[in-house]
Amino acid sequence: MTARDELLDVIHEAIILFSRNARVRANNMYDELSFVAYTMLSYVGTFPHPTASDLAERYGLEKSTVSRQLSQLEADGLLRRVAHPSRPRTKLLELTDTGRACLAHVRQHQRKGLQERLGRWPDEDVETFSRLLWRFVTELD
Amino acid sequence: MTARDELLDVIHEAIILFSRNARVRANNMYDELSFVAYTMLSYVGTFPHPTASDLAERYGLEKSTVSRQLSQLEADGLLRRVAHPSRPRTKLLELTDTGRACLAHVRQHQRKGLQERLGRWPDEDVETFSRLLWRFVTELD
DNA sequence: GGTCAGAGTTGCGCAATACAACCTTGACAG
DNA sequence: CTGTCAAGGTTGTATTGCGCAACTCTGACC
Numbered sequence: 001m002t003a004r005d006e007l008l009d010v011i012h013e014a015i016i017l018f019s020r021n022a023r024v025r026a027n028n029m030y031d032e033l034s035f036v037a038y039t040m041l042s043y044v045g046t047f048p049h050p051t052a053s054d055l056a057e058r059y060g061l062e063k064s065t066v067s068r069q070l071s072q073l074e075a076d077g078l079l080r081r082v083a084h085p086s087r088p089r090t091k092l093l094e095l096t097d098t099g100r101a102c103l104a105h106v107r108q109h110q111r112k113g114l115q116e117r118l119g120r121w122p123d124e125d126v127e128t129f130s131r132l133l134w135r136f137v138t139e140l141d
Numbered sequence: 142m143t144a145r146d147e148l149l150d151v152i153h154e155a156i157i158l159f160s161r162n163a164r165v166r167a168n169n170m171y172d173e174l175s176f177v178a179y180t181m182l183s184y185v186g187t188f189p190h191p192t193a194s195d196l197a198e199r200y201g202l203e204k205s206t207v208s209r210q211l212s213q214l215e216a217d218g219l220l221r222r223v224a225h226p227s228r229p230r231t232k233l234l235e236l237t238d239t240g241r242a243c244l245a246h247v248r249q250h251q252r253k254g255l256q257e258r259l260g261r262w263p264d265e266d267v268e269t270f271s272r273l274l275w276r277f278v279t280e281l282d
Numbered sequence: 283g284g285t286c287a288g289a290g291t292t293g294c295g296c297a298a299t300a301c302a303a304c305c306t307t308g309a310c311a312g
Numbered sequence: 313c314t315g316t317c318a319a320g321g322t323t324g325t326a327t328t329g330c331g332c333a334a335c336t337c338t339g340a341c342c
């Protein structure tokens with residue numbers, strides 16, 4: 001086993017801890033939103049007027065899954081599905097005011113949590129970590 | 142919003158992608174093991190003769206969840222629950238030969254996958270990423 | 283001897299997800 | 313003009329992972 005292999009194993013174990021962790025902490029992210037709910041709201045907040053299919057593609061989910069999640073969010077008054085101006089079967093997603101407020105609130109909360117977690121990290125490490133982590137998650141061909 | 146806040150937001154979005162990703166890829170990790178199954182086998186492989194409670198604590202899971210997963214693994218012939226020499230109600234976990242082989246196989250596969258994903262990363266970045274990621278996931282007080 | 287704590291297991295229910303079947307409507311071939 | 317098809321979603325059904333609460337043992341301690 002090469003030195004690089006050992007690094008890969010550390011990364012792999014870290015991924016597992018990471019995922020478990022995320023799953024556990026996910027559902028009390030902030031007790032107004034579940035992990036999935038937040039994920040979707042956040043996407044709509046960042047890329048205005050996406051379709052359900054966009055979401056499905058981005059996160060590798062089934063369209064049925066996305067559909068149901070969106071129904072829930074709509075029922076909760078956090079987003080709307082509005083008709084596409086030209087394509088009739090297509091619906092565009094947009095946040096309601098409540099949704100926007102809720103998102104901002106949770107984001108604030110998240111940022112604070114991360115800040116605490118990285119409290120003693122020097123800026124330089126945070127910068128490096130952010131860059132490498134982002135490269136890692138988007139490195140999918 | 143400070144520069145650090147922006148980094149935190151990148152990290153946060155990366156975490157989301159990461160988790161979604163992990164969840165999706167998790168279940169066809171290698172079609173012999175589920176994500177949870179692998180997680181537990183791997184732990185037993187690394188820290189010999191743990192108890193179910195050790196697993197629960199490590200991964201922040203309910204003991205009931207762990208118990209059921211272990212039953213499944215035992216039924217599949219991948220591990221055994223053997224009596225603790227002195228504490229009667231306690232059971233120690235150990236891999237069967239099949240379990241060990243299966244674990245080695247999946248690990249090999251994982252390593253290859255990671256290697257491809259990080260193919261063009263210089264050793265130095267892999268080293269840094271490994272170190273920071275590990276620090277991050279274990280930074281939980 | 284009676285209560286208690288530790289380690290697990292089981293009953294029950296929920297949430298996220300996939301897969302497959304279906305609906306609706308525009309587009310395009312003949 | 314009609315028939316087939318693809319795009320975008322929704323609904324039926326089943327599975328999986330998980331938590332909470334109740335329960336079972338069994339040794340320990342007062």
